[in-house]
Structure formats: C-alpha cells, structure tokens
Amino acid sequence: MPEPLTDSDRARRAEQARTAAARLTADGVDGVAVTWVDTSGITRVKAVPPARLEQAAAWGVGASPVFDAFLLDDSIVSGRYAGGPVGDLRLYPDLGRLTRLAALPGWAWAPADRYDQDGVPHPLDARALARREAERLAGSGCTVRAAFEIEWCVSAGTGDDFVPAGQGPAYGMARLTGLAGYLREVLTALAAQGVAVEQVHPEYAAGQYEVSTAATDPVGAADLVVLVRETVRAVTARHGMRATFAPKVLAGGVGNGGHVHLSLWRDGVNLMSGGPGPYGLTPDGEGFAAGILERLPALLAVGAPAVASYLRLVPSHWAGAFACWGRENREAALRLVTGSAGERSRAANLEVKCVDLAANPYLLVAAVLAAGRHGAGAGLRLPEPVETDPAGMDEETRRKQGITALPGSLAEAVVAFEADPVLGEALGPEVVDTVATVRRGELALFEGASAEEVVARSRWRY
Structure with missing residues (x-):
C-alpha cells in the first residue's frame, strides 16, 4: 500500500x-x-x-x-x-x-x-503507475530513456472538415516553405519552454508534420507529449488553423502515429548495444525487447486505444501491423534502431511503431516498461529478425517464422489485454477493468459506423 x-x-x-x-x-x-x-x-x-x-x-x-x-x-x-x-x-x-x-x-x-x-x-493515476514501473526497473539497477515521435495534421480553417494546410510532395521542402513561419513559431515556443527538439519535418500526408524530442526519463517523456501537443495546438490556433493528433484524419489517408522510443541502461551503459546478441543487443537489452514483443497484442489496448486506431494500423503503411521485430524495418511493430557506426553506444534504441497519440502516454509508458521488465527478468530471447515487409510473405512463410498479425480491431486488443497476466499484475485490477470498460464503451459508441463516420466523429477529439 x-x-x-x-x-x-x-x-x-x-x-x-x-x-x-x-x-x-x-x-x-x-x-x-x-x-x-x-x-x-x-x-x-x-x-x-x-x-x-x-x-x-x-x-x-x-x-x-x-x-x-x-x-x-x-x-x-x-x-x-x-x-x-x-x-x-x-x-x-x-x-x-x-x-x-x-x-x-x-x-x-x-x-x-x-x-x-x-x-x-x-x-x-497513470502518471503514478509510470513512475512506479520506472522505480521497479531502478530496483534491478536499470534505467530507461524514452522519447515519443509526435505527428499531427494541420487544417486550413476552423471548420470540422479537414482541409490540408500544407501542400507539395511528401516530406518535401515545399511543405516546410509553405508553413515556415508557423513551424518556426512551434520551434521557438518549444525552445522557450526548455523542450529539446531533435528534428521537425513534413510527413507523408498533406498537412502532416512531425516533431521528435530528445530522450529523457520515462515519466518526463510522457509529460512532454502533453506539453508538446498543447504547444502545437496553441501555435496552430494563433495562425488561424486547427491541429489534430487523431490516429486517422481522413478515412482513406495516412494516420498520425505516436511511436515511442526506449533504451535500457545500467551504470551509464546502453544495454541496446555492445552485447553478444543480435545486432549488438546485450542479454538484458534483448530480454527487454522480447518482453515488449511478446505482449504487443495486449499493449494495443493501451497504445492503440481508439476505434480509429485500427483504421491506421494496417499492413504496408509503416504502422507496424505485424508482431515481429527487425533492424530498421519500418513494417515491423518493434523496430531496432542501431544508429550509425560510431554512435551506437549512445543512440541504439527500440521503437514501438504500432501505437498512436490517442493513447494516455503515462499508461502506455507504464505498460511498456512492465512488459520490458518482465522480459529482461525472465531472460526472454527474440525470434529471428524480419528483414522484409511481412505483408509480402505468404501465410505459410509467416507461420514458419512465427510472425502473427496484431489485433485488427479494438475488441480483439481488449480481449488480449484482459487475459495478460504481466500487465494485469503491473497495472492492477482497477486499471484493467477501467480500461476494458472504457474501450468497450467506445466500441458501443461506434457500433455500425462507417470508417468515414468514425473518423469524422473522432478527428477533433485528439
């Protein structure tokens, strides 16, 4: 107690x-x-x-x-x-x-x-849960550094329809130029607030941008999600536009992700690099990764918590729709980012790609840390890495390699979440019951709704 x-x-x-x-x-x-x-x-x-x-x-x-x-x-x-x-x-x-x-x-x-x-x-209180999970890791001599990628879409106007504010090629300089003053104000506001921005860029969809912040402690990383989103929202409004962080903004378009990056450390050493495991993972680093990979279906009820999340989480869209891992594989739900030769001891980290910004970031941090802690403590090992898009494999090849599709609906994710003993122990019965109740409430809310209706009704809630 x-x-x-x-x-x-x-x-x-x-x-x-x-x-x-x-x-x-x-x-x-x-x-x-x-x-x-x-x-x-x-x-x-x-x-x-x-x-x-x-x-x-x-x-x-x-x-x-x-x-x-x-x-x-x-x-x-x-x-x-x-x-x-x-x-x-x-x-x-x-x-x-x-x-x-x-x-x-x-x-x-x-x-x-x-x-x-x-x-x-x-x-x-999800913030207290995230802190508790970080402290549990600290009890084993480990710390985690974490950071979120924050994607959002900008609409030109204040109406409920989405009108992309940025035009031009995906990732193109034309999109930065078109909203250069706006993006500059986002950067200056974040800097004035002490937020260390590592990069900002136009994303794939029209009107879509991403900002990445420097890694920090897990609770601090979740705090930054709140601070950065509200800063972006305020700057966008001052420019007469509207921002959304929803997992899906247009039914046929690309959604906003909220990928979380994590690295496990002990005594100042990054355990995601310099070890005998695959691509330099140490035994604890590999176990941490394997624990997260094993619990991905259940983690989706926390990390992809909206009905709209599953309109984004589809194969061949870099959303990570399959429970597998790989080095720099953007179609794997768990991506190992090794960094460039010469900086791997500092830069190597895991990216959880199948999550989005409808998630409570504190609850997501707590659940991911619990999964990783269990994996490291149990000495879990990763399966063979996947080096292609799993969607391009036939079912028999995926079966032989142990690659499974992640839940294709919120309902499936909730069932996996309620049955998961590791997350159940870490989060407690109050959280498990409340998360399942709220998720089923959203499922009932959107029962029978088309993809277009789901997107329209959730677009401006996030």
Whole structure:
C-alpha cells in the first residue's frame, strides 16, 4: 500500500509553491493549468491563479474520479472502479515540471499527480503507475530513456472538415516553405519552454508534420507529449488553423502515429548495444525487447486505444501491423534502431511503431516498461529478425517464422489485454477493468459506423 502524504511533504510542497508563485507573478503569469490524461487519452485540466498555487501544491485541487470513465465524446460509462457521481480526488501539481507556456501568454502548466482525500495515490493515476514501473526497473539497477515521435495534421480553417494546410510532395521542402513561419513559431515556443527538439519535418500526408524530442526519463517523456501537443495546438490556433493528433484524419489517408522510443541502461551503459546478441543487443537489452514483443497484442489496448486506431494500423503503411521485430524495418511493430557506426553506444534504441497519440502516454509508458521488465527478468530471447515487409510473405512463410498479425480491431486488443497476466499484475485490477470498460464503451459508441463516420466523429477529439 503506498504511503500517504505527510505533514512534512505538504510543508515542502507549500514552500516550493510560494517561491514558484512569486516568480510566475513577476513574469506576468495569471493562471496555472494543471493537467492529467484520462483513460480515453484526452488531456483534462483544472487551473489556479498563482495566488492559489501554494494551497494547490500542499492540499491539491478537487476533481471527480468520474473522469476515468469518460469516453472520447465526453459521455460516461460505469465500471467496477470508475464512473458515477460519488467521490473526490485531489490534483497535486508537480512543480518540478512547472513550465511557463510560451504559446499561451499569461499561462503556465504543470502535470498533476492524483491522490485520494487521505493523501494516498489514486490506483487509476497513470502518471503514478509510470513512475512506479520506472522505480521497479531502478530496483534491478536499470534505467530507461524514452522519447515519443509526435505527428499531427494541420487544417486550413476552423471548420470540422479537414482541409490540408500544407501542400507539395511528401516530406518535401515545399511543405516546410509553405508553413515556415508557423513551424518556426512551434520551434521557438518549444525552445522557450526548455523542450529539446531533435528534428521537425513534413510527413507523408498533406498537412502532416512531425516533431521528435530528445530522450529523457520515462515519466518526463510522457509529460512532454502533453506539453508538446498543447504547444502545437496553441501555435496552430494563433495562425488561424486547427491541429489534430487523431490516429486517422481522413478515412482513406495516412494516420498520425505516436511511436515511442526506449533504451535500457545500467551504470551509464546502453544495454541496446555492445552485447553478444543480435545486432549488438546485450542479454538484458534483448530480454527487454522480447518482453515488449511478446505482449504487443495486449499493449494495443493501451497504445492503440481508439476505434480509429485500427483504421491506421494496417499492413504496408509503416504502422507496424505485424508482431515481429527487425533492424530498421519500418513494417515491423518493434523496430531496432542501431544508429550509425560510431554512435551506437549512445543512440541504439527500440521503437514501438504500432501505437498512436490517442493513447494516455503515462499508461502506455507504464505498460511498456512492465512488459520490458518482465522480459529482461525472465531472460526472454527474440525470434529471428524480419528483414522484409511481412505483408509480402505468404501465410505459410509467416507461420514458419512465427510472425502473427496484431489485433485488427479494438475488441480483439481488449480481449488480449484482459487475459495478460504481466500487465494485469503491473497495472492492477482497477486499471484493467477501467480500461476494458472504457474501450468497450467506445466500441458501443461506434457500433455500425462507417470508417468515414468514425473518423469524422473522432478527428477533433485528439
């Protein structure tokens, strides 16, 4: 049972908040957005003025636990552990992540940790789960560095139809030139907020862009997903356009991914390189990768959590629709990125390609770390790598190589998730039941809907 907050915890938080509030007021900040991400992947918020930050830091901000049972359209389902009007939680802003928002003048932001009224972490708080899984790895002497790729599409106009704002060839310089001022403001806003951007570029679809941030601790990487998305959203609105991070923006088009990169480290050494395993993986690095690969069908209920996710997760679209791995294979759900010769000890990492930005990034981080931790602890080994597009193989060849298709629907992913003992132990019965309840709620919401209807109704929710 987690220990509750103590009087000394509250006093320390209050002192930290007093200092922060004075600085924010001097900088012209009038509001602090305190955010959490719900089970459907929507970022929710309560906000306080700096004058109330001390109270919020020491005693939290009230918020109903019902948000755990929200669907993407704000309707509410009811499960064993979430849903209904009774109860209250407290949102505690993490002042270590407090950031003045360059794209929203007068505002700052901090991610929330959710506690119950007795000061005990809420069992459905995904940020706490991600932190706990990172600590479990630390207990075995390992740390993880993580980063997300964030893809989004920009619509020219404020209506609900999608009108691509960027034209020209895929990945073409013409698309950067056409929105150069906009992309420059995205970069300057992120830099002002201390976000280390590694690259930004036009993506495959018209109006689609991607930004990649530097690797950091797993909870920090999930925090950055929230911060980067809201920064992009704010800059886009200031330019009279609209941004969407939805897994599918046009029914026949390419979707937005939210690939997560991870590397396992011990004593300053990258365990994804320099070992005797395939392509230099160490035994622990290989076990970590094999653990993730083994649990991919169940992980999809967390990492590809929307009905629309399965319109994106199709073969031969670089989405990773098959449960296999390979070096630099963008059709494999798990891609080993070795980096160039000479930098592999620093750069080698795993990329989980089959996930998207409808996911709660904290819950995804927690689940992936749990899968990798189990694989390393059990000494799992990877099957043979796949060096081609699995969709181009006949079924008999795939069978011989142990390559299986990932779930083709959210319903299949939920069944795999509920049956998975490793994720069940790591996340707990409250999370397993609530995730399954919310996912089935979305399935009911879109029952009988065409692909076009699913996309239209989910396009602007993310």
